[in-house]
Amino acid sequence: MPEERETGIPRQGTQGRPAAGSSAPPPAALPAGEGGAVALPARWRDVVAHLHPVFQPIVQMRTARVHGHEALLRGWEAAGFASLAALFQAAADEGALPALEAHIQAAAVAAFLAAGGTAEVRLFLNIHPQAQGQVPPPPQGEQLHLVYETTGTGPVPTRAGRDGGDRRGRVDIAFDRFGVGVADFQRLLASPPSYVKIDRAFISGVDGDQAKRALLGQLIGSAHALGLATIAVGVETSREFYVCRDLGCDHAQGFLLGRPGGSLLAEASEIAESLTRSDRRRPSDARQRLIELIERIAPLPLEAPKAKLLEYFGNLAAPPVVPVVDRAGVPRGLIRERHLKPFVYSRYGTEILRNRAFGNTLKDFVIPCPVCDIGTPLERVIELFAEAADSDGVIIVEGGEYVGFLSSQSLVRLLHEHRLATAVDQNPLTRLPGNNAITAQVEALVADGERDHVLVYLDFDNFKPFNDYFGFRQGDRAILMFSEQLKVQASALGGFAGHIGGDDFFLSCSGLTADRMRERLVAFLGRFRSDAESLYDVETRERGWFEAKDREGRVRRYPLLRVSAVMVQLVAGAARPGLETLVELIAVHKTAAKAAPDNLFLVAG
Incomplete structure (x- = not known):
């Protein structure tokens, strides 16, 4: 039975429960007379006496550092409510919602501080859709980094912004349950947040669902193209963790990394560190190449005065753009030198920049810029740059913090190198990756013992007689027809397709x-067998065979074209055969595949 999902403070229309088996004592109940300008009615003072906050960690996926904690509400059952939604609906009906919201937020901040929370670790607070804009400030004198999570289509909290908050702390915005509604994308453009929390619906079982994996990749890519950090919500298995990380997600939250409790997680997640250590896959070559091409441009702090730009770009050696980061080192975008020209060349422009009455931070000049982690696959970096219109480059981060800038010139060089390397190992007829790429793919999958993999060798039956009798042009048409269908199949599976040579192909998933996989392959092979009939004349199609000479020169009847496949299964957690052993397994069972009714033979690797 799947585990019940966790619920925040407060969230509408969901349910939750206390963490099972938690040894930490529950925090103190919510204070009944503090934290809000509006006093709670007597009935609600009794209610909040039963409520208390707990905290669930949010972990940076590549470094395993604890990025923050989300405050979650517990105790509504003891207060006499069937669900958290029922609690807040009753408060709204009785006009007590603003006061209840204020008490809950104040209690969460107080419990966070009592548990040892500091400004170095962000506190994520849920804001009820009907109470947004009525957020209590951090306690006087406390330097906190708050992230307000918003849901629904209501306005974002008016006090918060991406310019770093007020003098008592930093404030960011996160869009919760991202991807489940059309309004999310409209709000993303109208009021860009700092984070998007991708809904559990896209995370659950993503390791075994290629369509879901494709959608998740698009959501992450869309957020990164706007310079926003992503949080995968509800990560419960190591396989989900690896898929989210490999797709470029920045942070993760879920039962795998920590259940809600009264205490805060240490600086790093032992679970995430263990997952990273046990990942035996070879690190991508992209990391070293990115390190070589990254420009270590010193960023400007977001809260720096505008006059700082005059000093920065006044240096003749300064680059044409400068990245901008907040006080936590998280990139917020970049500033282009050319956007200063209206000020520099106008009569009073420089005075305006120095005049604090017109706003004295860099916020007005910052524009979005794509962001990629330094471990992002090279292909994804290039795609992200291509998807971002009028982009000057890509900001590179590690663990969510700024590392450097990859300029458009460097990205063009990367693209050229990538295309050249691909062309060298590409089959000239089908344009599919060749033997070097196939070998690298097999070695990577053998090293990845955390997931199930399937390797498929595909081979035409009786292709030589077909090629000899109907001619090489018709033979090339058959190869091209199959290769195009194989590309589509690989794309649908989120897999890899390669051309070994001649009429031999490779597929992995x-x-x-x-x-x-067998079910998908049987359908795929049957579809090609049907489509290949178009390569014959009407008489041959109706007859179902053609006559041609075999290797000894004897005339034989051959059936119409079809493809056979040997499928090797690599089971997660099991011992993996080496490359040579896999080649032998395939060679031994090719005959069995050609003799099988469905032209497919499964080998347990």
């Missing part, structure tokens, strides 16, 4: 069971 991760995250699907052997039974499910």
Whole structure:
């Protein structure tokens, strides 16, 4: 039975429960007379006596550092409510919602501080859709980094902004349950947040669902193209963790990394560190190449005065753009030198920049810029740059913090190198990756023992007689027809397709069971067999065979074209055969595949 999902403070229309087996004592109940300008009615003072906050960690996926904690509400059952939604609906009906919201937020901040929370670790607070804009400030004198999570289509809290908050702390905005509604994308453009929390619906079972993986990749890519950090919500298995991390997600939250409790997680997550250590896959070559090309441009702090730009770009050696980061080192975008020209060349422009009455931070000049982690695959970096219109480059981060800038010139060089390397190992007819890329793919999957993988060798039956009798042009048409269909199949599976040579092909897929992969392959092979009939004349199609000479020169009847496949299953957690052993397994079972009714033979690797 799947575990019940966690619920925040407060969130509408969901349910939650206290963490099972938690040894930490629950924090003190919410204070009944503090934290809000509006006093609670007597009935609600009794209610809040039963409520208390707990905290769930949010972890940076590549460094395993604890990025923050989300405050979650507990105790509504003891207060006499069937769900958290019922609690807040009753408060709204009785006009007590603003006061209740203020008490809950104040109690969460107080409990966070009592548990040892500091400004170095962010506190995520849920804001009820009907109470947004009525957020209590941090306690006087406390330097906190708050992140207000908003849901629904209501306005974002008016006090918060991406310019760093007020003097008593830093404030950011996170869009919760991102991707589940059309309004999310409209709000993303109208009021860009700092974070998007991707809904559990896209995370659950993503390791075994290629369509879901594709959608998740698009959501992450869309957020990064706008310079926003992403949080995968509800990560419960190591396989989900690896998929989210490999797709470029920045942070994760879920039962795998920590259940809600009264105490705060240490500086780093032991679970995330263990997952990273046990990942035996070879690190991508992209990391070293990115390190070589990154420009270590010193960023400007977001709260710096505008006059700082005159000093920065006044240096003749300064680059044409400068990244901007907040006080936590998180990139907020970049500033272009050319955007200062209206000020520099106008009569009073420089005085305006120095005049604090017109606003004295860099916020007005910052524009969005794509952001990529330093471990992002090279192909994804290039895609992200191509998707961002009028982009000057890509900001590179590690663990969510600024590392450097990859300029458009460097990205063009990367693209050229990538295309050249691909072309060298590409089959000239089908444009599919060749043997070097196939070998690298097999070695990577063998090293990845955390997930199920399927390797497929595909081979035409009786292709030589077909090629000899109907001619090489018709033979090339058959190869091209199959290769195009194989590309589509690989894309649908989120897998890899390669051309070994001649009429031999390769396909791999991760995250699907052997039974499910077999089902997809049988349908794929049957579809090609049907489509290949178009390569014959009407008489041959109706007859179902053609006559041609075999290797000994004897005339034989051959059936119409079809493709056979040997499928090797690599089970998660099991010992993996080496590359040579896999080649032998395939060679031994090719005959069995050609003799099988469905032209497919499964080998347990």
